[in-house]
Amino acid sequence: MLPKHGRIDCRVCFPEHVNDVFEPNTEWRMVNDPGAWGGNDKPEYLILGFSKGFTQAGMCNNNKFEDIAFAGIRERLTQALRAVGIMSDSEHVTENINNPSSKIAFGSLVRCSVSRIDSKKSEAGNGKVYSCTGPLITKSFEEIPEIISNCTRQYLIGLPESIKAVIFLSNSDKYVCGVQRIIENLYPKSFKRINPMCVEAEGKRWIHIAHASGLNGHFNTWLKTDLGPGLKRLQAIEGLN
Numbered sequence: 001m002l003p004k005h006g007r008i009d010c011r012v013c014f015p016e017h018v019n020d021v022f023e024p025n026t027e028w029r030m031v032n033d034p035g036a037w038g039g040n041d042k043p044e045y046l047i048l049g050f051s052k053g054f055t056q057a058g059m060c061n062n063n064k065f066e067d068i069a070f071a072g073i074r075e076r077l078t079q080a081l082r083a084v085g086i087m088s089d090s091e092h093v094t095e096n097i098n099n100p101s102s103k104i105a106f107g108s109l110v111r112c113s114v115s116r117i118d119s120k121k122s123e124a125g126n127g128k129v130y131s132c133t134g135p136l137i138t139k140s141f142e143e144i145p146e147i148i149s150n151c152t153r154q155y156l157i158g159l160p161e162s163i164k165a166v167i168f169l170s171n172s173d174k175y176v177c178g179v180q181r182i183i184e185n186l187y188p189k190s191f192k193r194i195n196p197m198c199v200e201a202e203g204k205r206w207i208h209i210a211h212a213s214g215l216n217g218h219f220n221t222w223l224k225t226d227l228g229p230g231l232k233r234l235q236a237i238e239g240l241n
Contacts, residue, residue, distance in 0.1 A: 001158055002046070005100035007065065008034035008111060012150045024114075024144050029130055031113040037069040037097045039105025042162035045086055046105045047077075049169045049211075050137050052113040066098045069106050076212035076219060077169075083223055084209055084236050086167065109168070109179070110151045114140070133215060134172060141178035152182055163204055165240055171197060171208040171222070171232045179208070197232050198239025207239045208232070 011032060014022050020032045033052070049070065070077050074093045081087040086104070087096070096102040116139060118131035140148060156166070168179055180199050184191040187201035194200055198207045210222040210229065222229040 002039060002043070002105055002160060003034075003036040003107075003111075003155065005036055005038060008036060010034050010111065010154065012154055013112070013147050024147050027117050028140075028144050028147075029115050030147065033113050034111035035065065035068065035107070036111075037066070037106040038099055038102040040101045040103070042160055043105040044103045044162060044164050046107070046159070046163055046166045047081070047169070048106075048166065049108045050140075050175075051108050051110040051115075051132060069097050070212070073212040073214065076214070079223060080169075080209050080212055080219075081167075083233060084167075084207075084240055086165075086240070107155070110140075110148060111155060112151075114144070114147065116140070116143075134170065134175070134211070134213075137170075138172065138174040138178060141181070148182065149185075152186060156183075156186060159202070159204065161203070165205040165207055168206070168208045170211040171229075171236075176208050180206070194239050195235045197235035205239050207236050209236050 013024065013030065014032055022030045022032070024030055039046070052068070070093065074097075078087065078091075078093045081093065081104075082089060082091075087093075096104045097106055113132075115130035115132040116136040118129045118133075118136065159166070168175075170176075176197065180193075183199055183201050183206050190203070191199060191201045194205070197209075198205055200206070210216060210219050210233070212219065218229040222233050224230070226234060
């Protein structure tokens with residue numbers, strides 16, 4: 001089952017003596033702030049980032065809960081979901097995030113906030129600096145596999161039958177490879193590759209689209225062309241169809 005719209009009470013990864021901040025290894029930091037947005041009892045789509053970015057994580061204590069998810073990138077995320085046919089031109093991400101009865105549910109692969117030490121920034125004399133950008137996030141599959149395993153087994157097994165597709169934000173080759181390996185481990189008997197951006201398992205499609213972050217320099221090419229990154233958009237659409 002999917003968690004209901006709201007904050008999630010989950011401490012599976014946290015030792016009993018730890019409060020809200022935990023270091024699963026010397027390079028990573030994890031904050032206990034899991035949540036779920038939108039989605040009724042029978043949603044059709046589940047949209048997953050990797051984890052909260054610093055913008056979203058920084059809003060968890062002092063902002064309205066509905067304002068947290070994908071804050072700062074909702075316009076681009078709306079464009080992306082329209083481009084692959086999940087939302088119509090009259091729909092917007094915000095109305096779906098705010099609506100517990102929406103056909104779309106939102107969350108993240110790792111429901112808590114995780115970040116990794118940025119070696120370059122730390123070596124520049126700024127002390128220990130954490131980041132959660134794409135190149136660092138892809139290290140998670142090798143460096144904190146137990147965290148990802150805990151979260152995916154908790155929240156990606158036993159999904160509602162109504163879900164047609166799970167959509168992951170980021171279609172970088174390393175991220176796609178890491179996520180597809182996880183899905184294969186979760187559902188080894190039903191796992192099947194459809195195309196580079198889509199696999200099938202447990203009667204659902206698991207699809208990658210471009211990340212809506214402003215740091216993604218390939219976003220507009222993915223959105224508006226049919227070559228290079230745009231080919232990945234066509235493969236996502238093919239998977240959804």
